[in-house]
Amino acid sequence: NTVHIGLLCRVVITPTLPASVDTSLTTLGHVFLFFSPLHRTATIWKNLNPFWGEEYTLHLPMGFHNLSFYVLDEDTIGHDDVIGKITLSKETISSNPKGIDRWINLSCVDPNEDVQGEISLEIQIVEEEDHKRALCCHVIEARDLAPRDISGTSDPFARILWNGQALETAIIKKTRFPHWDEMLEFVLEEGVAGETPLVIEVWDWDMVGKNDFLGRVEFSLDALQKAPPKGWYRLLPFPSAEEDAGGKLGALRLRIRLSEDRILPSRYYQPLVDLLVESVLCPEDDVTPITLLEDVCSMESRQDVATKLVKIFLGQGLVVPFLGCVNLCEISRTTDPNTLFRSNSLASKSMEQFMKVVGMPYLHEVLKSVINRIFEEKKYVELDPCKIEPSRTRRISFKGSLSEAQIRESSLEVLKGYLKDIIHGIVNSTQKCPTAMRVAFKQLHKQVADRFPEAENQEAKYIAISGFIFLRFFAPAILTPKLFNLRDQHADTQTSRTLLLLAKAVQSIGNLGLQIGHGKEQWMEPLHPFILASIERVKEFLDRLIDVDSENGASEKQPWTLFHPSATIKEGYLHKRRAEGLPLVSRFTFKKRYFWLSKESLSYSKSPEWQVRTSIPVQRICAVERVDENAFQQPHVMQITTRDAGGQVLTTYIQCKNVNELNQWLSAIRKVTVSNDCMLPFCHPGTFRGNRWTCCLQTDRAAHGCSRTHSAVTLGDWNDPLDPDTEAQMVYKHLLLGRDKLRSVEDDLLLSIKGISIVKHLFVLTCTITIEKRKEERKKERKRRMF
Structure with a gap:
């Protein structure tokens, strides 16, 4: 467990x-x-x-x-x-x-309050032969200490203070995981007050200047006599007033x-997952486990539930049928096509999360160049008369400030130029759009057309698709590029205003102009001719988008891919570690190289212009994991494990400049390796140095990995790895919170056989998890009593 x-x-x-x-x-x-x-x-x-x-x-x-x-x-x-x-x-x-x-x-x-880590101690009072007592302090080791030096490490030593006396251990250079194994003793004299505390402090030794404080532990003499300490103790800061x-x-x-969840083995969740999958593959009843899930979940939790369901069905290869199921439920209970998918229902949230997972590379290919140009040009744009500031235009006119009319005219031309490029990029991106998205939109188009066949509702099938791809995908990315990784930083105030006006225009185009003239922002009227002229192009784009041959993608399990094979998914400078065995200090074994990642290979060279590249085939990658900081005494390091043609396992270590870059590269490489058959279930988060692994201290280089890998696709940009057991636990948790609603539905005899089955399984799973939790608590209690 x-x-x-x-x-x-x-x-x-x-x-x-x-x-x-x-x-x-x-x-x-x-x-x-x-x-x-x-x-x-x-x-x-x-x-x-x-x-x-x-x-x-x-x-x-x-x-x-x-x-x-x-x-x-x-x-x-x-x-x-x-x-x-x-x-x-x-x-x-x-x-x-x-x-x-x-x-x-x-x-x-x-700085004295910023401490972390633990220290392993064994303290006891020993009676010596001459009837004297000694206070013996066995300082064994410490772990995860704070890095106080520029190198990201420390030079720790321990200091023992008692009754005005002080003893110190040896200094262990350049480590956050020191191992002392030293015994320090104090002679206990008669009449010493019991209130005298024993203090163990850890310091970082500095050759120049004062030593840096790393933490302390304090014990009273009475506590030492009653229960001699033995084990790991958390380092604490100096008391602060x-x-x-x-x-x-x-x-x-x-x-x-904070959410704490106990994840059980897969066998406990498999019946629940089977019920969810069956309700998608065989949607014969109006009441299914998925519809029950939506009914019992609160409005605030639907985002979380939608995220977990999308991830579960991505892992099952049934994400498109799942979307068809929830969309059909939403469409069937909607009477007015103008309100279709306008609420935060399970269907709308699921489609939104699906597009973020599958369509992020597509989004970047369409918008990134335009967004970068907007950030670089930093042009002053404003259409609202109440917000125009003529003083801002002095920098672009040597004749003084422009008039309000001139500012509006100049802003209109700038916005039209940006919008022209944005719409041109979108309507010409049919072949770039992932097949899974196109199949899902084709399915949605048919469902809406069947539900609203009337002539006056012919626009509904277009609005249903454009409402997702424009209003919930392109427009939010234009408004906040940082949250979609289109930019590393947020926009300044002036650029943010430009992005807001563009996002409003894109939303109007996504609504096919139906709301033009009905809003309060009449100052947007100068853009209306451009918006109306773009609607026909958008409809033609939507027709081409759903003209896809993958009909079986909506009904059968399909392996899905995120990237086009020839596309460069991510590139940039990283630091690659030299070959194993070189007798160099860790910081000098990492060399700066320029990396390219595509669906086919991870390649690198000395610079972007360098003609000779070294390539690692993506198919041979079997693990991509973080590396513990104590492995090289360097932060932000990841390891890429590959298997060569002869079956030998090789590991490449790569250092990133910060934690965000590390997370992004981890996610990108994991996404392109999601379909690899050679992925390893376990790995070593450390490195083999000094004839042992730094993580688990095993001396066999070929020893089985001590940490579970994350060999799965990730949702979002870089975190939240897809873990079927975790996702099923989250779904179970939401069902458990709504168990009273489930009971009331069951009492009203409104459930189908499948509905009753999921209710019964819910309570069985509840009992199972309760039993497992009690077992875990009993194990902890036994361990506590042993110590």
């Missing part, structure tokens, strides 16, 4: 910062765990009131204690300045089942929700 904790952390951060921050260089940005960063937001330039609106799902270990958010002022030259931080304990987050959503004041950053800066450093708005 495995235990998984997921922390859904929606970061909606809007700090109000002190005016003392240099506004000419202020670039607020990083939100992460300080020593081992999990995520980093985009940088907002020259703004003391930034808005990110970024959402992250963090998969945290069971033993995590604190989650910290740091806000920094990014500097082009030198180190970034830390403005303040927020630290939330696990207990604080857990005490709010519905999550935390509030403003929290930033506090000062004290100041908890808060009183808002002087600004405030951060966070939305955080």
Whole structure:
């Protein structure tokens, strides 16, 4: 059995910062765990009131204690300045089942409070031959210490303090996982007060300057006599008197929700998955497990449920039939075609998530060049008379500010130019659109046409498709390119306004002009002729889009692919580690190389212009995983494991510049290897050095991997790997929350045989999970008693 904790952390951060921050260089940005960063937001330039609106799902270990958010002022030259931080304990987050959503004041950053890691100790009081007592402290090792040096490591030593005396261990150079195995002793004299505490401190030794504090553990003498400590103990900071800066450093708005789930083996979830699959393959009844799931879920949880279902059916190869099933349910209960898919139903959310998974490379190919040009040109654009600022146009006119009419005319031409390129790119992208999307749209087109065959509703079948691809796909990506990875940073205020106007125009085109003239924003009227002229081109594009031969894709299991074979999925500079066995310091074994990733190969050379490339066939990749920082004493390293023609397993280590880039490359490579048959179930997250693995300390180089791999497609950009057991547990959890509604439906005798079956299976699974949880609790209790 495995235990998984997921922390859904929606970061909606809007700090109000002190005016003392240099506004000419202020670039607020990083939100992460300080020593081992999990995520980093985009940088907002020259703004003391930034808005990110970024959402992250963090998969945290069971033993995590604190989650910290740091806000920094990014500097082009030198180190970034830390403005303040927020630290939330696990207990604080857990005490709010519905999550935390509030403003929290930033506090000062004290290096002595930023500690992490654990230390292994064995302490006992020993009676010696001369009737004297000795306090014996066996300092064994420490792990996951904070990196205090520029190299990302520390030079730790332990200091034992008791009754005015101090003893120290040896200094272990350049490691965050020191192993001392030293015995330090104090003589206990008669009459020593029992209140004298025993303190074990860990420090980072520095040749120049003061040593850096890494954490401490404290025991009272009475506690040592009653129960001598033995085991791992969490390092704690020095007691701090100041908890808060009183808002002087600004405030951060966070939305955080902690979800802890116990994932059971696959056999427990397989009956539930079988029921869901059967309801898609054989949709004979009006009441099915999927319709029941939508009925019992709250409006707030439908996004999560849709995400999990899409992932389950992606893994089953039945995502298009699943979409056909939920779309048909939505269409059949809709009486007015004008309201079709306008609500946040399970069908609309599922289609939205499906497009984000399958269509992200397609989206980038269509929009990226135009979005980049908008960011680079930074033109002032405004159509609303109430928001026009003539002073902004001085930079483009040597004759002074333009008049309001001139600004509107200039803005109109700029917007038309951008819109022309956007619409041209979309309507000419039929062959670039993934087949799975085209089949799903063709299926949707037929279902809407059959439901609304009347002549006055002929536009409904077009609006159903354009409502998804324009309103829920292209328009949101134009509005916020950062959230769709079209840009690394958020747009500034001026560019954001341009993107907003373009997104409004694209939405009007996606509505086929039906709402033109009925809205409050009449100042958009100058764009109406262009919008109306684009509608026929959009209809022709939709006709071509659904003209696809893959009819069997809607009814049979289909292996699905994300990328065109010849497309370059991702490229950029990375650092590749040299061959094994070179007697060099770790930092010098990584060489800068330019990498290209396509569906066929991962290749690299010294520079983009270099003619000679080394290629790794994608079909030979059998694992793509993170590497522990202690393996090379370097952060952001991943390993790519391949198998050559002779069956020998080879590993290549690659270092990325930051955690976001690491996550993006991991996701991209995992997506292109999703159909590989040679994927390994386990691997070593460390490296083989010093005749043993740094992760599990096994001495056999060919030893079985000690960590499970993530050899599956990922949803979204880089996180949230597809795990059938995890997804099934999430679906079960939502069914469990709605068990009262299920009982009421069963009591009303409205369920079909399949409906009753899912209710019965739900309660069987409930009992099974309860039993397994009790077993786990008993195991923990036995271990606790042993110690």
